[in-house]
Every structure is written in C-alpha cells, then in structure tokens.
Amino acid sequence: MNSVNSTSQNSPETIVFDLLYSQLPRYFSESMQLDLNAKVSKLEQIGFETGYRLVERLTRDTPRFKSDLDVVKFICKEFWSVLFKKQVDNLRTNHQGVYVLQDSKFRFLSSMSASSQYMASTPCYLAFPCGLIRGALSNLGITSVVTAEVTDLPSCKFQIQAQAA
Amino acid sequence: MIFNIYIFDNHGTFLFYSEYKRLKKADMSYSEEGKLMYGLLYSLKSMCQKLSLTDSSGTFNCYRTNKYKLNYFETPSGLWFVINTDVNAIGMRELIQQLYQQVYVEYVVKNPECERGKPVESALFKQEVDEFLRRAPQFR
Numbered sequence: 001m002n003s004v005n006s007t008s009q010n011s012p013e014t015i016v017f018d019l020l021y022s023q024l025p026r027y028f029s030e031s032m033q034l035d036l037n038a039k040v041s042k043l044e045q046i047g048f049e050t051g052y053r054l055v056e057r058l059t060r061d062t063p064r065f066k067s068d069l070d071v072v073k074f075i076c077k078e079f080w081s082v083l084f085k086k087q088v089d090n091l092r093t094n095h096q097g098v099y100v101l102q103d104s105k106f107r108f109l110s111s112m113s114a115s116s117q118y119m120a121s122t123p124c125y126l127a128f129p130c131g132l133i134r135g136a137l138s139n140l141g142i143t144s145v146v147t148a149e150v151t152d153l154p155s156c157k158f159q160i161q162a163q164a165a
Numbered sequence: 166m167i168f169n170i171y172i173f174d175n176h177g178t179f180l181f182y183s184e185y186k187r188l189k190k191a192d193m194s195y196s197e198e199g200k201l202m203y204g205l206l207y208s209l210k211s212m213c214q215k216l217s218l219t220d221s222s223g224t225f226n227c228y229r230t231n232k233y234k235l236n237y238f239e240t241p242s243g244l245w246f247v248i249n250t251d252v253n254a255i256g257m258r259e260l261i262q263q264l265y266q267q268v269y270v271e272y273v274v275k276n277p278e279c280e281r282g283k284p285v286e287s288a289l290f291k292q293e294v295d296e297f298l299r300r301a302p303q304f305r
Contacts, residue, residue, distance in 0.1 A: 113276075118287075
C-alpha cells in the first residue's frame with residue numbers, strides 16, 4: 001500500500017464524498033423498493049445532473065476544445081483527477097465516436113474487492129460515475145451513451161458511444 | 166511472532182478472526198471462543214478501572230503469560246482489537262493503531278457492502294490484514 005497516496009485519499013473532504021457516494025445505492029434499495037433497472041437509471045440521472053454542473057466549474061480556465069477527442073482527453077485527465085484522484089490508465093477509440101476508458105484501479109471499487117466477491121452489486125456503484133461522464137460530455141456538446149463494464153475488480157471500463165450531432 | 170487476531174465491535178459482536186501461528190486449538194467453536202474472549206476482556210477492563218490507583222489511568226493494554234502476550238487496543242468508537250503475540254513483542258500498540266487506520270478504515274468502513282454490526286466477510290479485507298501483519302517486524 002502506498003502510504004502517501006492513502007493519506008491524501010483519506011483527507012476529510014474526500015472521505016465525505018466517498019461515504020455519501022457509497023450510501024446512495026443502499027438508500028435506493030432500502031427505502032424505495034425499486035428494481036435494479038429503475039435504481040440504476042435513477043442513480044445515473046443524479047450523476048448526469050452532477051456531471052453537467054460540475055464541468056462548468058472545471059472548465060473555467062480551459063480554452064475551447066477543438067474536437068471530440070480533445071473533450072474525451074479532458075475527461076480522462078482533469079475530470080478524472082478531480083473526482084477519482086488519478087487519471088484514466090488507458091484510452092482507446094475507433095475514431096467513429098466510440099471511446100473506451102479503462103481505469104485499472106477504480107477508486108470507488110478499490111476498497112470493496114479484488115476478486116469476484118460483490119461482483120453482483122457493481123452495477124449500482126457504477127451508475128453514478130456513468131451519469132457523471134455523460135453529463136459532463138453533454139454540457140461540452142457531445143450527446144452520448146455511457147456504459148460501464150467490470151470483468152476483473154477493481155479494474156473497470158467505461159464505454160462512451162457518441163451520437164452523431 | 167504473531168499468533169492470531171480478533172476484532173470486536175462496541176456491542177460485543179465478533180467481527181473478524183484470523184490466525185497465523187497458532188499451535189494449540191481451543192476445543193470449542195470460533196463463535197464460542199469469541200464470546201469467551203469478549204467476556205474476558207470486558208472483565209479485565211472493568212477490573213483495571215476499578216482497581217486503578219489514580220483517576221486518569223487504569224486502561225487495560227496487555228497481559229502476559231510465560232508463553233504469550235495478549236495485546237489489546239480500543240478505538241474511541243469502541244472497536245476492540247486483540248492480537249496475541251510471543252512474550253517479547255514490542256510496539257504492538259502502534260502496530261494495531263496503524264492496522265486500524267490503514268486497513269480497517271480503508272477496507273471495511275469505506276466498503277459499502279460491509280454492514281455495520283455484522284461480521285466482516287470481505288475477502289479483500291482479510292487479504293489486506295494478512296499482508297499488513299506479515300509485513301510487520303513483529304511477525305517474523
């Protein structure tokens with residue numbers, strides 16, 4: 001374990017966000033009796049609104065983006081650093097509007113499991129980040145569908161499918 | 166040498182157990198052993214408080230037999246950590262505090278799937294505890 005890293009992640013500001021975030025799915029499952037799909041889409045909606053507003057604040061010192069790829073690069077670097085204290089590890093694209101962002105140690109899952117344990121509940125924990133990304137992209141002019149895929153915790157992949165404007 | 170570790174919460178729930186170099190097994194189930202251990206600590210704690218010679222002191226830290234030493238650490242939130250070691254182990258208090266801060270907070274408190282007041286079932290937590298203790302100089 002990297003002690004320098006873990007102390008910065010344990011600062012009071014970040015831990016409040018972490019804990020709030022991790023209680024969201026639980027709240028929806030206990031108090032609202034929703035099925036998995038409804039729960040995931042609600043969480044995604046919250047993420048969308050948050051991401052949409054957050055990006056206004058984050059881009060205030062950034063010049064305008066030249067292309068969609070620049071926007072996605074911004075998401076991988078600045079946006080990810082602010083939210084998850086690290087950058088995306090790998091970005092791939094087919095140059096036709098599909099981008100795959102791979103994070104090999106996704107912060108919200110890294111304290112949960114390093115095996116297939118708890119795999120069944122990962123969709124609930126990834127809906128909010130998917131919404132965040134979709135909201136951020138939407139405010140930067142890219143309408144998209146964002147999905148997450150986990151094969152091997154705590155590594156996870158976000159696929160962005162940009163819709164033609 | 167570190168023999169084994171027990172963690173209890175503030176209601177006496179047996180949260181976690183792991184063992185490393187334990188030669189003699191008790192002839193009872195783990196849950197029963199946990200209850201016995203909890204009772205022992207509870208009694209020792211209150212005895213130390215009652216028989217304390219000054220007002221402020223009187224906290225129980227460890228006991229020692231001729232073969233092993235039981236190290237006890239309590240957090241302000243009422244978690245009880247117990248690690249049994251050989252008689253010569255030193256600096257266990259600091260070690261347990263680090264274990265609490267770096268492993269328990271990180272992998273139990275921040276894991277939403279670990280419910281409070283229930284035994285910890287996270288495989289990652291067990292793995293991290295094992296690694297942490299094996300890296301400790303007291304482990305040998």
